[in-house]
Amino acid sequence: MKLLTRRFSVLVFATMLLLGLASGCAKDPYTAAMAASLDVSNVVSDGLVVLTELKKDVLITQPEVATFAGYLGSVTTLNGTFRTSVKAIHASGTSGKAAYIAAAQVFVTAADDPKVLAAVHVSNPAAQAKVDNIVKGIQTALTGIQTAINSASGGA
Amino acid sequence: MDPAMAISLGFTVINLVLGEINKIKAQAGLTADQLSAMADTQDLANIEAIKALIAVEPPPA
Numbered sequence: 001m002k003l004l005t006r007r008f009s010v011l012v013f014a015t016m017l018l019l020g021l022a023s024g025c026a027k028d029p030y031t032a033a034m035a036a037s038l039d040v041s042n043v044v045s046d047g048l049v050v051l052t053e054l055k056k057d058v059l060i061t062q063p064e065v066a067t068f069a070g071y072l073g074s075v076t077t078l079n080g081t082f083r084t085s086v087k088a089i090h091a092s093g094t095s096g097k098a099a100y101i102a103a104a105q106v107f108v109t110a111a112d113d114p115k116v117l118a119a120v121h122v123s124n125p126a127a128q129a130k131v132d133n134i135v136k137g138i139q140t141a142l143t144g145i146q147t148a149i150n151s152a153s154g155g156a
Numbered sequence: 157m158d159p160a161m162a163i164s165l166g167f168t169v170i171n172l173v174l175g176e177i178n179k180i181k182a183q184a185g186l187t188a189d190q191l192s193a194m195a196d197t198q199d200l201a202n203i204e205a206i207k208a209l210i211a212v213e214p215p216p217a
Contacts, residue, residue: 034191041198046172048205055209062212069209076202083192090188126161130168137172 029100030090032152036104036145037086040079043141044072047134059127068131071120075111075138082107082145097149104145111142 027035051068054060060068085103094100120135122128186194 028188031188031191034188034195035186038191038195038198041195041202042175043172044202045198045205046175048202048209050168051209052205066210069206073203073206076199076206079195080199083195087192126164129161129165133165133169133172 027148027152028154029095029097029149029152030086032148033086033100033104033145034083036141036148037079037083039144040075040138040141043134043137044076044079047072047138050130050134054122054127054130059124060122060131064122064127068120068122071116071135072138074116078107078110095154097152097154100149101146104149108142108145112139 048069051060051065051072055062055065082103085106086100089099089103092099117135120131122131
């Protein structure tokens with residue numbers, strides 16, 4: 001069962017990554033960056049739905065809810081800052097991918113802070129498995145930003 | 157991991173993937189500005205959901 005679960009998780013996240021790639025293909029870097037940013041917003045939204053269910057089912061304590069919600073809030077704030085940067089790059093007339101990739105790198109580095117990720121821990125194993133999946137989904141979406149920009153049409 | 161937990165986790169993940177597929181379909185053909193506006197709206201909804209989650213409910217009277 002453990003091996004089956006691991007294989008299933010790998011399959012699911014590979015699928016999500018492919019979906020992310022598909023959403024970024026054949027667009028200019030500006031559109032690809034905005035589509036990838038929307039993907040992050042949507043994954044955070046999915047995470048909040050799961051977190052609300054865990055809280056309702058009393059599978060997670062209020063301090064754990066606050067810590068995890070804080071992480072999701074931090075990703076949301078950084079995502080908004082990323083879009084502001086992307087708009088500024090577009091407004092400057094930059095057509096290549098490099099500036100967009102650099103902005104994405106700043107976002108990903110800040111959102112993947114190991115200290116914050118280490119704090120996202122819950123005591124209930126069932127709840128922890130769901131929280132881990134949400135975090136993996138967000139990390140996949142974050143990785144997908146740079147992949148989407150790289151896959152976009154347009155200059156380097 | 158016990159089978160019930162694995163099944164519950166499986167359903168959660170399948171729902172997330174199906175949700176992503178629907179969202180990607182909905183995004184197809186949109187401009188960058190439209191995508192940005194959708195992300196802004198979703199982020200605002202996310203922030204409101206976060207505020208509701210971290211609000212401590214008053215004890216029953």
